[in-house]
Amino acid sequence: MKTREIAEFLNGQLDGDGDREILRVASLEKAGEDELSFIEKPEGFPAGNAGCLLVPENFDAVPNIPIIKVKNPKLAFARIAAVLHPPKKRESLTHNSAVISKSAKLGKDLFIGAFVCIGEHSEIGDGTVLRAGAKIGDNVKIGANCVLHPNVFIEDGCRIGNNTILHCGVVIGADGFGYIRDGANGYEKFPQLGTVTIGDDVEIGANSCVDRGALGETRIGNGTKIDNLVQIAHNVRIGERVVIASQTGISGSTVIEDDCVIGGQVGFGDHATVRSGAIIGSQAGVLPGKIVRAGVWWGTPVQPLDEYKRQNAHVKGLARLKEEVKELKKRIK
Amino acid sequence: MKTREIAEFLNGQLDGDGDREILRVASLEKAGEDELSFIEKPEGFPAGNAGCLLVPENFDAVPNIPIIKVKNPKLAFARIAAVLHPPKKRESLTHNSAVISKSAKLGKDLFIGAFVCIGEHSEIGDGTVLRAGAKIGDNVKIGANCVLHPNVFIEDGCRIGNNTILHCGVVIGADGFGYIRDGANGYEKFPQLGTVTIGDDVEIGANSCVDRGALGETRIGNGTKIDNLVQIAHNVRIGERVVIASQTGISGSTVIEDDCVIGGQVGFGDHATVRSGAIIGSQAGVLPGKIVRAGVWWGTPVQPLDEYKRQNAHVKGLARLKEEVKELKKRIK
Amino acid sequence: MKTREIAEFLNGQLDGDGDREILRVASLEKAGEDELSFIEKPEGFPAGNAGCLLVPENFDAVPNIPIIKVKNPKLAFARIAAVLHPPKKRESLTHNSAVISKSAKLGKDLFIGAFVCIGEHSEIGDGTVLRAGAKIGDNVKIGANCVLHPNVFIEDGCRIGNNTILHCGVVIGADGFGYIRDGANGYEKFPQLGTVTIGDDVEIGANSCVDRGALGETRIGNGTKIDNLVQIAHNVRIGERVVIASQTGISGSTVIEDDCVIGGQVGFGDHATVRSGAIIGSQAGVLPGKIVRAGVWWGTPVQPLDEYKRQNAHVKGLARLKEEVKELKKRIK
Numbered sequence: 001m002k003t004r005e006i007a008e009f010l011n012g013q014l015d016g017d018g019d020r021e022i023l024r025v026a027s028l029e030k031a032g033e034d035e036l037s038f039i040e041k042p043e044g045f046p047a048g049n050a051g052c053l054l055v056p057e058n059f060d061a062v063p064n065i066p067i068i069k070v071k072n073p074k075l076a077f078a079r080i081a082a083v084l085h086p087p088k089k090r091e092s093l094t095h096n097s098a099v100i101s102k103s104a105k106l107g108k109d110l111f112i113g114a115f116v117c118i119g120e121h122s123e124i125g126d127g128t129v130l131r132a133g134a135k136i137g138d139n140v141k142i143g144a145n146c147v148l149h150p151n152v153f154i155e156d157g158c159r160i161g162n163n164t165i166l167h168c169g170v171v172i173g174a175d176g177f178g179y180i181r182d183g184a185n186g187y188e189k190f191p192q193l194g195t196v197t198i199g200d201d202v203e204i205g206a207n208s209c210v211d212r213g214a215l216g217e218t219r220i221g222n223g224t225k226i227d228n229l230v231q232i233a234h235n236v237r238i239g240e241r242v243v244i245a246s247q248t249g250i251s252g253s254t255v256i257e258d259d260c261v262i263g264g265q266v267g268f269g270d271h272a273t274v275r276s277g278a279i280i281g282s283q284a285g286v287l288p289g290k291i292v293r294a295g296v297w298w299g300t301p302v303q304p305l306d307e308y309k310r311q312n313a314h315v316k317g318l319a320r321l322k323e324e325v326k327e328l329k330k331r332i333k
Numbered sequence: 334m335k336t337r338e339i340a341e342f343l344n345g346q347l348d349g350d351g352d353r354e355i356l357r358v359a360s361l362e363k364a365g366e367d368e369l370s371f372i373e374k375p376e377g378f379p380a381g382n383a384g385c386l387l388v389p390e391n392f393d394a395v396p397n398i399p400i401i402k403v404k405n406p407k408l409a410f411a412r413i414a415a416v417l418h419p420p421k422k423r424e425s426l427t428h429n430s431a432v433i434s435k436s437a438k439l440g441k442d443l444f445i446g447a448f449v450c451i452g453e454h455s456e457i458g459d460g461t462v463l464r465a466g467a468k469i470g471d472n473v474k475i476g477a478n479c480v481l482h483p484n485v486f487i488e489d490g491c492r493i494g495n496n497t498i499l500h501c502g503v504v505i506g507a508d509g510f511g512y513i514r515d516g517a518n519g520y521e522k523f524p525q526l527g528t529v530t531i532g533d534d535v536e537i538g539a540n541s542c543v544d545r546g547a548l549g550e551t552r553i554g555n556g557t558k559i560d561n562l563v564q565i566a567h568n569v570r571i572g573e574r575v576v577i578a579s580q581t582g583i584s585g586s587t588v589i590e591d592d593c594v595i596g597g598q599v600g601f602g603d604h605a606t607v608r609s610g611a612i613i614g615s616q617a618g619v620l621p622g623k624i625v626r627a628g629v630w631w632g633t634p635v636q637p638l639d640e641y642k643r644q645n646a647h648v649k650g651l652a653r654l655k656e657e658v659k660e661l662k663k664r665i666k
Numbered sequence: 667m668k669t670r671e672i673a674e675f676l677n678g679q680l681d682g683d684g685d686r687e688i689l690r691v692a693s694l695e696k697a698g699e700d701e702l703s704f705i706e707k708p709e710g711f712p713a714g715n716a717g718c719l720l721v722p723e724n725f726d727a728v729p730n731i732p733i734i735k736v737k738n739p740k741l742a743f744a745r746i747a748a749v750l751h752p753p754k755k756r757e758s759l760t761h762n763s764a765v766i767s768k769s770a771k772l773g774k775d776l777f778i779g780a781f782v783c784i785g786e787h788s789e790i791g792d793g794t795v796l797r798a799g800a801k802i803g804d805n806v807k808i809g810a811n812c813v814l815h816p817n818v819f820i821e822d823g824c825r826i827g828n829n830t831i832l833h834c835g836v837v838i839g840a841d842g843f844g845y846i847r848d849g850a851n852g853y854e855k856f857p858q859l860g861t862v863t864i865g866d867d868v869e870i871g872a873n874s875c876v877d878r879g880a881l882g883e884t885r886i887g888n889g890t891k892i893d894n895l896v897q898i899a900h901n902v903r904i905g906e907r908v909v910i911a912s913q914t915g916i917s918g919s920t921v922i923e924d925d926c927v928i929g930g931q932v933g934f935g936d937h938a939t940v941r942s943g944a945i946i947g948s949q950a951g952v953l954p955g956k957i958v959r960a961g962v963w964w965g966t967p968v969q970p971l972d973e974y975k976r977q978n979a980h981v982k983g984l985a986r987l988k989e990e991v992k993e994l995k996k997r998i999k
Contacts, residue, residue, distance in 0.1 A: 025857060025859070025881070026881055027881040027882055030881070030882065072846070072848075074846050074856070075846045075848055075854055077856075077857075078846050078854045078855060078856050078857060079854065081856075081857035081859070082855070082857070085857060085859055088822070095765070097430070097763070097765065099428070099430065099447040099448075099465075113783075114765040114781075114783050115447075115448050115466070115765075115781050115783075115799075117446075117447050117448075117465045117466075117483075132765075132783045132801050133448075133466060133484075133781070133783075133799060133801060133817075135465050135466060135483045135484070149819075149840065150783075150801045150819045151466075151484055151502075151799075151801070151817055151819060151835075153482075153483045153484060153501045153502070155501075156421070165841075167837070167840045167841065168819045168821075168837045168840055169484075169502060169540065169817075169819070169835055169837055169873070171500070171501045171502055171539040171540060171561075174482065174500045174501055174538065174539040174561070175498075175500065175536075177538060177558070177560040177561070177578065177579065179558055179576065180405070180407050180408045180411050182405075182408055186534070186555075186556035186573070186574040187556060187558055187574065187576065188408055188411045188412065189411060189415070189536070190407070190410075190411050190414075191358060191410075191411060191414035191415070191418060193358070193414070193418050201852070203841075203855070205840065205843060205875070206837040206840040206875040206877075207502070207540050207562075207835065207837060207873050207875055207895075209538070209539040209540055209561040209562060211539075211561070215358070215359055215360040215363070216360055216363065222852075223852035223853060225843070225845055225853055227843040227897075228837075228840070228843070228875040228877070228897050229540075229562060229873075229875060229895060229897050229915075231560075231561050231562050231579040231580055231597075233579065240852070241852040241853065243845065243853070245843065245917075246843065246897040246899065246915050246917075247580065247897055247913065247915045247933075249562075249579045249580045249597050249598055251578075251579075251597065264897075264915050264917065264933055265598070265915055265931070265933045265951075267580075267597055267598045267615050267616050269615065282933050282935065282951065283933050283951045283966055285598075285615065285616045300616055310652070311648060311649070311651065311652075314648075314651035314652060314655065315648060315651065315977060315980075315981060316977070317655070318651075318977065318980035318981065318984075318987075319976070319977075319980060321654070321655060321658060321987070322980065322983075322987060324658050324662065325658060325987060325990050325991060325994070328658070328661055328662065328665060328994055329990070329994065331665055332665070332994060332997055332998070430763070432761070432763065432780040432781075432798075448780075448781050448799070450779075450780050450781075450798045450799075450816075466781075466799060466817075468798050468799060468816045468817070484799075484817055484835075486815075486816045486817060486834045486835070488834075489754070502817075502835055502873065504833070504834045504835055504872040504873060504894075507815065507833045507834055507871065507872040507894070508831075508833065508869075510871060510891070510893040510894070510911065510912065512891055512909065513738070513740050513741045513744050515738075515741055519867070519888075519889035519906070519907040520889060520891055520907065520909070521741055521744045521745065522744060522748070522869070523740070523743075523744050523747075524691060524743075524744060524747035524748070524751060526691070526747070526751050540835070540873050540895075542871070542872045542873055542894040542895060544872075544894070548691070548692055548693040548696070549693055549696065562873075562895060564893075564894050564895050564912040564913055564930075566912065580913065582895075582912050582913045582930050582931055584911075584912075584930065598931070600913075600930055600931045600948050600949050602948065618931075618948065618949045633949055643985070644981060644982070644984065644985075647981075647984035647985060647988065648981060648984065650988070651984075654987070654988060654991060657991050657995070658991060661991070661994055661995065661998060664998055665998070
């Protein structure tokens with residue numbers, strides 16, 4: 001792709017040679033002559049051998065290579081990367097080892113890899129990729145252009161939207177964790193009869209788990225992104241455009257509204273509510289039933305970040321406070 | 334099932350029409366005419382359209398629908414749900430893609446799904462279900478009426494009791510994490526030659542791991558319930574009727590006695606002991622070698638809940654304490 | 667193996683019968699006549715029925731069984747255990763259900779189990795074991811004498827050294843977790859075009875995940891040992907002989923240098939650096955960008971262990987401090 005074409009595609013302003021051929025994107029340090037990179041800040045001009053740079057609109061150094069001015073260089077970089085490095089095209093194919101129920105309704109242009117299973121009455125939308133060992137239960141509905149990486153499992157009755165990516169080892173729709181104590185006899189299993197509904201443009205990381213609802217459903221909204229090894233319990237409702245980092249766990253019936261950002265290793269008690277726009281720092285703990293408003297939060301139990309920091313400073317100052325009290329005691333004597 | 338039959342099955346006291354036909358259970362908000370739900374508290378009478386309600390024995394409102402008075406409505410609800418929604422019956426079947434050692438001893442009425450492997454001299458009890466992609470090593474013994482969900486793996490020599498459920502991606506009997514430092518050469522692997530023994534009526538959640546003992550065994554007692562993404566290290570011994578929530582990790586040789594309840598994301602150091610009846614809150618941390626007595630515990634390192642709360646209150650009051658000391662200093666001057 | 671042969675193999679000093687036949691290793695409590703165990707401390711002499719004991723060089727009790735004096739009994743025990751209990755020998759075999767690309771380059775003496783997949787142009791070194799359901803993408807390179815346990819997945823382009831062990835369910839090379847917010851439209855995926863490079867003699871526990879680099883690579887050095895359910899994000903660089911316990915999570919671009927020891931459930935923010943020789947306690951939290959020097963660290967945010975303990979003591983003493991201030995106020999009045 002020529003630098004001129006890239007500038008056009010990104011609606012950016014090219015400064016320099018428009019005919020340079022760009023083959024790939026790369027990091028600033030590693031980029032070579034036929035590679036494109038980006039800088040986020042307008043100051044200075046980086047050393048390096050990139051063939052072209054995406055720069056912010058207020059960039060004003062005089063470069064010796066073609067540059068393209070854009071509003072958000074990192075976003076523009078992601079977009080052009082998606083063009084220069086399209087996701088691996090898997091040809092339409094059904095591997096002869098796949099086990100597909102006769103009642104399954106298969107769309108067009110599917111990739112169905114080796115050792116895939118598709119259960120009764122399940123529907124797979126056009127262009128969806130089921131990689132080796134992916135397993136789809138009965139009465140599952142998967143939209144168009146999804147990618148299910150190897151060994152993903154979707155339990156009976158769950159629904160997945162369009163353009164959704166599930167990474168290797170994701171488990172959707174296993175039984176939730178609910179029991180009732182029956183005295184000395186131990187635990188009776190509470191019914192786990194619900195389902196899971198996942199929206200469009202969702203991405204879920206490797207080995208994460210989304211349990212089915214006990215009676216109702218567990219929901220993940222459009223555009224939500226979830227990292228590896230995350231636990232989402234029964235009847236949790238996650239809104240749209242939520243980001244959840246690795247190893248976070250969300251207990252039953254908790255609600256996370258649109259546009260929240262959740263760090264890694266955060267723990268949520270059950271029946272909590274996180275209001276739209278809240279940001280929760282890593283390793284924080286949200287108590288059962290707690291309502292977390294918009295703003296930045298940290299600690300266990302979670303507090304507004306400012307309070308948390310102030311409190312931490314007080315704790316750090318404890319040795320001095322103790323000294324001061326000792327001194328006062330002496331003086332009073 | 335008629336309301337009268339349900340009342341009989343539950344040993345409950347029917348008040349109202351005994352001939353109403355109930356097809357399903359449902360949540361209170363969603364339940365319709367042919368569905369049954371429950372309430373746990375005797376006060377008030379819920380709106381909604383349920384066809385029948387399980388209520389506590391001291392319930393005394395006058396309902397306009399059939400009610401059934403029982404000791405523990407939630408428990409009764411679970412029991413009748415198990416009757417109205419029996420686990421999916423999988424017909425006795427061995428999929429022709431399964432790879433089964435000739436020396437394996439298979440019980441009656443097994444379901445053996447696609448791409449299942451069963452190793453040498455392994456035994457599978459009557460009525461057990463091995464779903465697609467489950468893999469059983471050599472010399473494994475699995476009891477009757479178990480369900481191994483897709484992609485479960487049981488390593489050589491492990492033993493599973495009866496009526497036990499292992500969810501998708503569970504790994505039983507991988508090597509424990511033990512090494513000995515050999516100076517600058519790095520680490521030598523300590524032998525991981527033991528096994529895992531899991532009792533009856535156990536349930537283990539998706540992608541959880543139970544490592545084999547180093548020299549002895551890792552044990553999980555009857556009736557214990559473990560959530561998703563839990564880590565159980567080598568030589569851990571877990572008693573009967575223990576409940577462990579998601580993402581908790583238990584280090585080597587730690588003992589958790591009968592009837593404990595462990596929250597999510599709890600971390601246990603090695604060689605700790607949790608006495609029967611202890612309850613440990615989520616995200617708590619138990620130091621190596623610590624003995625945790627019966628009672629409720631929280632925090633890192635764990636403290637009795639009362640102490641933990643009192644300490645938290647003191648920390649929250651630090652700003653004021655600091656002010657008071659400042660004031661005293663002024664007055665002394 | 668005779669006690670004399672064991673002493674020779676371990677370069678130890680035998681005291682007692684050199685002809686006793688030893689079949690197995692065992693724990694001290696369980697060891698019988700034909701089994702060998704070890705003690706780490708020179709004091710006392712353990713009860714038990716072991717057939718032979720490895721003891722420290724300064725051991726001086728008079729035993730009634732053959733003993734072998736060695737520098738490091740636990741290390742010697744691990745070494746002789748590896749001889750007496752060699753890893754299961756899997757004969758050279760390619761199961762007929764395996765799906766192997768014609769362009770793959772396979773070494774000698776491979777074990778390729780049922781339902782294994784090997785993609786285009788991938789190379790597998792001599793003596794490597796791919797157990798049932800292991801899946802290798804395209805252009806992957808795996809060294810000699812590795813063991814990939816069931817259901818391991820290696821994504822396109824990743825590289826694994828020699829003698830490396832990946833336990834069941836490990837995912838190598840899934841996309842990292844990187845997005846750019848595009849206002850109300852939600853998130854655009856940042857390119858995840860890099861790779862993963864894993865050295866020799868590495869061991870990674872069950873269901874752990876190592877994401878591919880965004881633009882560069884994610885690296886794990888020789889001799890590093892990683893436990894179950896660990897998360898390693900894109901572009902993380904882990905040195906040699908590092909030990910990481912279960913459920914720890916490491917965010918993007920963080921560097922952990924050689925010979926560090928990391929506890930379980932630790933969380934690392936992105937772009938942190940842990941200097942060679944640091945030891946970090948379980949459940950600790952390392953802030954983004956933080957540099958952790960050699961020494962022992964604990965808490966969130968991590969502090970030197972001594973400081974952490976002192977601070978904890980101050981917090982525990984808060985009730986008393988409050989009392990003292992109250993008393994002072996009274997006296998001043």
